[in-house]
């Protein structure tokens with residue numbers, strides 16, 4: 001099973017890396033492909049450019065040490081010049097890895113809005129979902145217990161970290177050292193991202 005972990009990753013943080021580590025260590029998936037979105041449809045434009053978000057994902061994955069070989073960062077959505085839909089990404093990945101099974105890794109906050117995704121029904125036919133329960137104060141989980149079990153909800157203790165919190169901390173000149181890998185912090189500071197200049 002290959003897990004596709006899509007998101008804005010604005011920036012990628014230890015909450016995302018925790019999910020990646022847990023799913024690989026438990027062998028719930030063999031490999032994970034992290035896919036930063038180019039121009040998301042359902043939310044405001046990301047703060048950092050797609051190139052910067054892609055680079056931060058690469059740096060974060062480098063920090064994974066022994067699990068690093070099982071994680072890949074894909075530029076497929078960033079390089080697309082039209083809107084990036086998950087269904088297109090999944091179809092492209094399936095074509096590249098014939099015969100492999102795929103699961104979309106997603107937080108319960110994002111899963112709640114899955115019906116609004118382009119061709120969501122076909123997407124659900126093509127792949128399974130690994131839904132990570134996030135604490136209620138981060139967009140909340142309104143996925144019912146039944147539905148959570150139905151879709152293969154994953155009992156991972158999600159870390160209480162969001163990219164929104166990281167961006168506000170940076171704007172307030174507060175430390176993010178516990179929330180983001182050090183190589184990503186160095187990148188953010190060197191580029192002056194999120195008002196850190």
Ligand code: ATP
Nearest residue numbers: 007008009015106107110132158159161162163164
């Ligand atoms: P923002 O605060 O800007 O909304 P975010 O922290 O939710 O960002 P995204 O890039 O939107 O990060 O997240 C990508 C995917 O990772 C989504 O499916 C989201 O639900 C999930 N996710 C984000 N943070 C966590 C976390 N702490 N634990 C588990 N899953 C998470």
